[in-house]
Amino acid sequence: MAKRISILGxxxxxxxxxxxxxxxxxxxxxxxxxxxxxxxxxxxQQVKTFQPELAVLTDPxxxxxLSRLLHGQTTRVLAGExxxxxxxxxxxxxxxxxxxxxxxxxxxxxxAIDAGIDIALANKETLVTAGSIxxxxxxxxxxxxxxxxxxHSAIFQCLQGNEPGDLQRIxxxxxxxxxRNYSKEELAGVxxxxxxxxxxxxxxxxxxxxSATMMNKGLEVLEAHWLFPLPLTSIEVLxxxxxxxxxxxxxxxxxxxxxxxxxxxxxxxxxxxxxPKRWSNNLPKLDLVGRELAFTAPDLxxxxxxxxxxxAGEKGGTMPTVVNAANEMAVAAFLQKKIGFLDIPRVIRQVxxxxxxxxxxxxxxxxxxxxxxxxxxxxxxxxxxGIS
Amino acid sequence: MAKRISILGxxxxxxxxxxxxxxxxxxxxxxxxxxxxxxxxxxxQQVKTFQPELAVLTDPxxxxxLSRLLHGQTTRVLAGExxxxxxxxxxxxxxxxxxxxxxxxxxxxxxAIDAGIDIALANKETLVTAGSIxxxxxxxxxxxxxxxxxxHSAIFQCLQGNEPGDLQRIxxxxxxxxxRNYSKEELAGVxxxxxxxxxxxxxxxxxxxxSATMMNKGLEVLEAHWLFPLPLTSIEVLxxxxxxxxxxxxxxxxxxxxxxxxxxxxxxxxxxxxxPKRWSNNLPKLDLVGRELAFTAPDLxxxxxxxxxxxAGEKGGTMPTVVNAANEMAVAAFLQKKIGFLDIPRVIRQVxxxxxxxxxxxxxxxxxxxxxxxxxxxxxxxxxxGIS
Numbered sequence: 001m002a003k004r005i006s007i008l009g010x011x012x013x014x015x016x017x018x019x020x021x022x023x024x025x026x027x028x029x030x031x032x033x034x035x036x037x038x039x040x041x042x043x044x045q046q047v048k049t050f051q052p053e054l055a056v057l058t059d060p061x062x063x064x065x066l067s068r069l070l071h072g073q074t075t076r077v078l079a080g081e082x083x084x085x086x087x088x089x090x091x092x093x094x095x096x097x098x099x100x101x102x103x104x105x106x107x108x109x110x111x112a113i114d115a116g117i118d119i120a121l122a123n124k125e126t127l128v129t130a131g132s133i134x135x136x137x138x139x140x141x142x143x144x145x146x147x148x149x150x151x152h153s154a155i156f157q158c159l160q161g162n163e164p165g166d167l168q169r170i171x172x173x174x175x176x177x178x179x180r181n182y183s184k185e186e187l188a189g190v191x192x193x194x195x196x197x198x199x200x201x202x203x204x205x206x207x208x209x210x211s212a213t214m215m216n217k218g219l220e221v222l223e224a225h226w227l228f229p230l231p232l233t234s235i236e237v238l239x240x241x242x243x244x245x246x247x248x249x250x251x252x253x254x255x256x257x258x259x260x261x262x263x264x265x266x267x268x269x270x271x272x273x274x275x276p277k278r279w280s281n282n283l284p285k286l287d288l289v290g291r292e293l294a295f296t297a298p299d300l301x302x303x304x305x306x307x308x309x310x311x312a313g314e315k316g317g318t319m320p321t322v323v324n325a326a327n328e329m330a331v332a333a334f335l336q337k338k339i340g341f342l343d344i345p346r347v348i349r350q351v352x353x354x355x356x357x358x359x360x361x362x363x364x365x366x367x368x369x370x371x372x373x374x375x376x377x378x379x380x381x382x383x384x385x386g387i388s
Numbered sequence: 389m390a391k392r393i394s395i396l397g398x399x400x401x402x403x404x405x406x407x408x409x410x411x412x413x414x415x416x417x418x419x420x421x422x423x424x425x426x427x428x429x430x431x432x433q434q435v436k437t438f439q440p441e442l443a444v445l446t447d448p449x450x451x452x453x454l455s456r457l458l459h460g461q462t463t464r465v466l467a468g469e470x471x472x473x474x475x476x477x478x479x480x481x482x483x484x485x486x487x488x489x490x491x492x493x494x495x496x497x498x499x500a501i502d503a504g505i506d507i508a509l510a511n512k513e514t515l516v517t518a519g520s521i522x523x524x525x526x527x528x529x530x531x532x533x534x535x536x537x538x539x540h541s542a543i544f545q546c547l548q549g550n551e552p553g554d555l556q557r558i559x560x561x562x563x564x565x566x567x568r569n570y571s572k573e574e575l576a577g578v579x580x581x582x583x584x585x586x587x588x589x590x591x592x593x594x595x596x597x598x599s600a601t602m603m604n605k606g607l608e609v610l611e612a613h614w615l616f617p618l619p620l621t622s623i624e625v626l627x628x629x630x631x632x633x634x635x636x637x638x639x640x641x642x643x644x645x646x647x648x649x650x651x652x653x654x655x656x657x658x659x660x661x662x663x664p665k666r667w668s669n670n671l672p673k674l675d676l677v678g679r680e681l682a683f684t685a686p687d688l689x690x691x692x693x694x695x696x697x698x699x700a701g702e703k704g705g706t707m708p709t710v711v712n713a714a715n716e717m718a719v720a721a722f723l724q725k726k727i728g729f730l731d732i733p734r735v736i737r738q739v740x741x742x743x744x745x746x747x748x749x750x751x752x753x754x755x756x757x758x759x760x761x762x763x764x765x766x767x768x769x770x771x772x773x774g775i776s
Contacts, residue, residue, distance in 0.1 A: 251666045
């Protein structure tokens with residue numbers, strides 16, 4: 001029987017690549033529900049190709065347009081957060097791919113876990129902001145959380161067949177982004193257009209800017225901390241500009257395992273869909289002949305976002321939620337040219353300094369902290385963009 | 389209860405390093421039997437430290453000396469091949485480390501398998517010459533063959549928790565030896581002293597010369613072919629001068645796993661002793677910061693031994709036995725300065741060309757082929773050393 005898949009965020013980069021993978025296995029996969037924000041034409045096209053039972057656009061006006069476009073077809077159309085939750089918990093779903101960007105992924109992911117649906121997780125902010133709640137509910141409901149991020153997929157693959165207790169150290173690799181070799185002065189003048197050109201990976205806008213500031217790696221450190229049972233001090237970042245080694249783990253006997261592959265998200269996406277199996281595919285494979293793979297330590301002075309993420313993880317409680325919210329707002333403001341590239345860490349730092357950490361927050365406290373941080377960040381951004 | 393270990397070839401490089409590992413875990417391991425060829429003083433010292441129940445020197449005169457030295461002690465002393473077989477099948481042995489060099493390891497390894505004893509295999513010639521017989525008997529007796537060679541240990545570790553049928557490609561790494569960048573002219577003048585200086589690994593004399601000619605990698609390709617279910621065409625060699633990535637495997641989905649560690653045999657030795665567990669240890673660990681790892685294709689023109697090994701594997705039957713025997717003799721002659729460095733592949737080629745392959749050989753046919761090849765090789769060496 002075909003595996004029944006739903007995708008939250010099917011019109012985004014990971015969502016599109018997931019459908020690209022799925023279309024090569026028409027007998028093996030069935031698509032039940034797809035969701036987007038407001039890209040009517042792309043979702044309509046996906047509906048035509050994959051014939052899901054449910055299509056959702058969270059923007060109500062866009063959903064109305066989609067509904068008109070799909071008039072007479074069997075696919076049901078829903079709107080808003082209500083629609084998103086309906087897609088996340090769609091009856092009969094075997095695996096939910098959570099590929100929405102940012103904090104918006106938290107509620108539907110939790111709803112899917114509560115419904116007992118396995119998760120292929122591309123929305124790292126879910127674990128960054130509410131890792132303890134999400135992982136505990138997943139354990140209670142015996143739901144698999146299979147990471148899609150190439151780094152976490154690498155670690156997950158290396159851990160198969162090994163005792164989790166033998167894991168001693170994680171080395172998350174980082175391309176270092178497009179500005180790896182920029183001076184502080186050069187970083188100050190970086191434009192959104194420059195930040196959106198990632199040297200190795202094809203990804204969405206928000207994560208590409210996060211890669212350039214290295215906040216992406218910081219969020220990944222926090223994500224790894226929840227997915228794999230290690231303290232933050234045992235999770236290191238290695239700058240590896242070739243993006244061929246996707247991450248490494250060290251066991252207590254000193255043996256290191258690494259996972260490698262071309263920098264193509266379709267590999268970890270396919271693995272998340274087929275886990276624990278591996279399926280043959282037509283994607284171009286990695287040839288190591290003639291390759292040089294380099295590893296260096298990250299520069300926390302030029303890329304303070306990484307240090308802030310570690311600091312947020314150590315402080316715990318609501319602080320990671322606050323850092324994530326401040327980062328989302330700051331990146332959006334940078335993309336709208338309201339603030340400069342180096343204002344991103346500056347804004348985050350200021351919000352962190354203003355925040356009173358609440359320990360062991362419940363879901364309400366996490367949502368309050370997120371809302372508080374967004375308001376504070378907006379104020380700080382307004383001040384900066386007013387001056388500049 | 390302590391794990392009971394016996395070691396064939398305890399006075400060699402791997403044997404000594406195995407005891408070096410064992411001595412850090414006095415409660416966890418008990419040494420039952422140790423064997424050497426004729427190093428009386430070293431074996432006597434090992435007996436004093438590890439108090440085995442049996443000590444063997446295959447050289448009868450050396451065994452007599454050891455017997456006198458150990459007079460009044462509880463350790464029994466035996467000599468000759470009879471002693472070696474007694475050590476290999478010593479009652480109560482949980483794991484036999486086969487660290488003798490060359491074809492001499494075959495008989496005792498088979499005897500241990502027949503006695504139902506798990507094998508930690510450092511003697512690759514056993515599989516090169518009689519892989520089909522050895523692996524079939526191991527399957528019949530449900531005996532584990534745990535590789536000690538760092539490359540095969542790496543593959544073995546990467547395969548844990550994965551389906552053997554998903555394995556698509558093996559990439560065996562090779563340091564390339566001390567003469568990796570030598571021209572053919574420079575290779576012609578290489579002395580035994582130069583060949584014995586390996587850039588990365590501390591190993592015995594025979595295997596160090598084999599590394600310099602790359603025959604070691606050829607034998608490892610044949611060994612991998614028996615240990616792991618892949619045709620020779622799916623087993624590649626990658627020159628990797630840093631000896632940090634010990635080998636890699638590719639699954640059918642294109643995902644590659646690699647095992648890394650310092651170039652220190654004590655890591656794979658410890659793993660073979662503790663498998664399927666991993667034990668903490670005090671060995672210096674690998675730091676990847678500041679490292680560059682390079683991978684290139686081997687040069688089969690300057691290092692024809694590697695090509696000869698593949699050819700022997702493809703021809704099959706008795707041909708690998710013949711190549712192994714010719715190589716053992718040629719390396720010994722080179723170390724005695726009877727022939728030059730480039731004469732090693734020349735001698736092997738001549739013996740290969742003279743050999744009529746016997747398909748599906750039984751053990752007798754393998755021993756005959758070995759004897760035949762040694763006689764032929766000796767004749768060829770005599771001719772060369774007489775001329776030069």
